[in-house]
Amino acid sequence: MPPILEERVSLRGFNTFGVEARARFFCRVRGADDLAALAAEPRLVGLPRLVLGGGSNLLLTKDFEGLVIKVEVPGVRDVGAADGAWHVEIGAGENWHDTVERLLAMDRPGLENLALIPGRCGAAPIQNIGAYGLELAERFASLTAWDLETQQAVRMSTAECDFGYRESAFKRGLAGQRVILSITLALPIKWQPVAGYADVAHELKAHGTQRPTAREIFDAVVAIRRRKLPDPAVVGNAGSFFKNPIVSRDEHRALIAHHPSLVGYPLSGGRVKLAAAWLIDAAGLKGATRGRAGVFEKQALVLVNRGGATGAEILALAREVQEKVAEKFGIWLEPEPVIV
Ligand code: EPU
DSSP: OOOOEEEEEEOGGGSTTOOOOEEEEEEEEOSHHHHHHHHTOGGGTTOOEEEESSSOSEEOOSOEEEEEEEEOOOOEEEEEEETTEEEEEEETTSBHHHHHHHHHHTTOOSOGGGTTOOSBGGGTTTTTOEETTEEGGGGEEEEEEEETTTTEEEEEEHHHHTOBTTBOGGGTTTTTTEEEEEEEEEEESSOOOOOOSHHHHHHHHHTTOSSOOHHHHHHHHHHHHHHHSOOTTTSEEEEESBOOOEEOHHHHHHHHHHOTTOOEEEOGGGOEEEOHHHHHHHTTOTTOEETTEEEOSSOTTEEEEOSSOOHHHHHHHHHHHHHHHHHHHSOOOOBOSEEO
16 A cells, blocks of 8 residues: 555644644655655655654744655564674654563663653654663664665664764764664663662662662653653653753863853763753743743753744744853753754
8 A cells, every 4th residue: 555645734743842834745654665655756756855753852943845754664573682682673653662661571671761752763863862871872783764865775783873962873964864764772681770870869769779670760760750851742842952062171160160050971081061951040041931932940951832832932932042041151052853
């Protein structure tokens, strides 16, 4: 069955900010064959493509005059073991959090620190999702993708994905060119807890947990996220709206001299990653409301739709946050979500 091409589709239900925008064309794809069929569709020639997973890292600011590809490739399967890790292949359309939980139940721990991150599995490599001391790159083996230029499926290794902090080749040279079909994760056979992140350590201590199991870390992360981050099903948001900026040792020294309570984490080579949430908070914007857009009360790095906001309103607030932080600290915050 060829995929069904819909026209003038509302994307409101397909982005976690819950903003309205329309797609000129919209198509759900379940595999490479569907993408090959779309290549032969004359109405789509020359039109831009937007690949959508869960729409949880996306801000739509206007209608999209091209083809929106909604990836719905299913499946979770064990594909063997190599280099001390179980390899599990996951369809790009699987829900991330449900997969983390399902793998725990299959006795394949290793993703528990990344519990409750919204979105689909195919989007995870794009921004190299990370939380509570772990990044996807540390549990990644390879992926398969469909190349929209060559109209062929390709396999990509960790090195080819070129992961960085909330970065990958898919946000740089390959932006808009490849549709991720499946990811293969490498989950350690000899599992060890990653429980050093302060919030996680406190949460486990509060429960009197000494040697946490993967399930206990999963529960701790879920509890922390539920307390601090808004549920996109209730309040529209895309998680952290900005990346934590990285500054040199000298810049950090100069900043801390003026702002002794500045929060930062040392990186290798003397550089320091600053808590953007702290910068926004210190610029007096936590809890701010502009029209129907706002800065979340419990986590200043999260912008929210307070009900009926447009993408343009959220973007204007983001711009104000960037300007106020730049005025006070001389740092320009970079957005984390894809802005269309
Ligand atoms: N802080 C404030 N004010 C606030 C919130 C936080 O001053 O309103 C300070 C606190 O000192 C806190 C520090 O900022 O200790 C860092 O806050 P938090 O631990 O909540 O982490 P974050 O750096 O703000 C990052 C990720 C999150 C991830 C958490 C936990 C980025 C851009 N964000 O946030 O990822 O869940 O760490 O690991 O790296 C996302 O990418 O969408 C996301 C939610």
